[in-house]
Amino acid sequence: MSSIPTPDALATELKEDAADTRPVILIANRGEIAVRIIAAAKRIGASPVLAASVIDADSPAARMADRVVVIGASPAGASYLRPEQVAQAAVNVGAAAVHPGYGFLSEQPHLAELLAEEGIAFVGPRPETLRAVGDKGSARKVAIAANVPVAAGVEIDDVDDVQALVALGNGIGYPLLIKAIHGGGGRGIRLVENSEQLAVLVPQAAAEALGAFGNGALYLERYYGSARHVEVQVFGDGEGGVQIFGDRDCSVQRRHQKLIEECPAPGLTDVRRKILHDASRALVIALKYRGAGTVEFLVDTLSDDVVFLEVNARIQVEHPVTEEAFGVDLVAAQLRLALGLDPELPDVPPVPPATVIELRLNAEDPNEDFRPNSGDITAVSWPRGPGIRVDTQIEAGYRFPLYYDSLMAKLIVRAHNRDAAVAAIASAAANTRIEGIKTTLPMHHFVLAHPDFIRGQVPTSWFAPVWENHSNGATS
């Protein structure tokens, strides 16, 4: 196993091209994030090696990497979701570190542990951190212990005790959410309107949670029906040191999937922003968090409440808006930290000097209920101009595979304030052309021209009814 080089040694190596002693970074992911990590690895003078499935072995990301190692068959369950196969690939290529990207194995403690046994760095938090924030119950406990505001909630002792359930429900008020304590992401959540529904849905939810998460424990939580999704970008040194890189608003969502993100979150008062940033800082310090992470909150539009949602212990899809707003490279910082180097991140003010907006372009047909599609991309043309960034792996001739998620590209635009950024992203979207398969671009044209979005501060419940009205109008 190669030892981790010191900064000086690394610098020396960069000058000498002869012997390739660059640390090897294995990228255990695909698509645009694989491209992004490969670029960061090159930027810091490391050698990127891609762990790919069969179908991705000749992808644009594969061609950018120094080397490709095929870890398994095309379905993610036979390749990208297999910790043993990824860890073995890391051993075979002599990796110093493995970057898991987002999704797949990025928050799986098992991969981190397998790598630790081999003396290979996992680019992410420690396994115990992944466990502590990996399920809703323990994340909530960690948050409460760090004085982070959480939604009023209570654990259920007996799912069949109707009287006790009704009392718990009345204590919180309706509507409320049933959540699986061991659930994660958007899974294991049910909305309840009244006590009759509660008595029926709780035993069902317990049975489902038992099946899905191996544990049927549930809790009830207050539901915020008109809240914004605001999240804080953090970077921890692993020893209790923390840097905050502002906030992002990701409230334009469809079925809990983010469509558009921006930095900074618009219209936050200084007081609210301070609550969000201070709570995130306290949480990261309490966890001795290592590397890049995101603390997600709901910011209520009907009250002054701000409540903790969850910690995403990885780089996120929407990290570019933060990078562009503050002029930092979060992925390079992750890699440097994992290699034992200074992440080289500056201290930044709470609000960046620019506004950045990102659109996610998905291979889905917005006029057919967002049905995913795959196939040959025949032509691609990206907008050009100041402040425009495109994170993607698609190109003309690329066959978009059906095995994985539908993200094709992220279009990111920076401008001096929000009005200018909204105008700039609308113009950039209008000058984007992808032919061969249907994309969500038409949906973006609609949202970017909508007065509510232009005004800003829409809640997460905004998109669904507005889009439905639009679609009905379009077809009738």
Place this chain on the structure above:
Amino acid sequence: MSADTNPSWQDLLDLVTQLNDSNYESASVQFGNVSVRLSNVAGFQDGGAAVSAPVAALAALAAPVAAAPVGIAVTPLAAAPVAAPAAVVPVGDRIDAPMIGVFYRRPSPGAPAFIEPGDHVEADTTIGIIEIMKLMNPITAGKAGVITVFLAEDAAAVEFGQGLAMITVDAS
């Protein structure tokens, strides 16, 4: 079988047989003080047509799942050391690595190889082992015939789909 006794080989085979038809990715079973780890890797043989349940769930958006190209030979982009037997022109069918790992031609260091070139094998004859994260996976010939050449060296790192050996299949 008693929980206090160690399993016999037959116990383990029974376990594998039992689990063979069920959907799981990995299983860990404790027999007394022996712990057994099993991993069920989907789509080994056909590169993805036979997907396991968890895979099917992921791919459900786009059913039916198209079969991936079968037995693609993928060569690392950078100049990886090419296996030695360049002088031999490989003939017959290629036996591919069904998983990433380290390929061993012998059961333990110094022991005779399972198979030497020129040996006749049956479909279920073990021609080597692939180790993945300390898990030893016997690799069988898959077809009856004569192994003509090994494409992967003993103790070589191999990728999914990489050629291990060539076999001249028996005329039927």
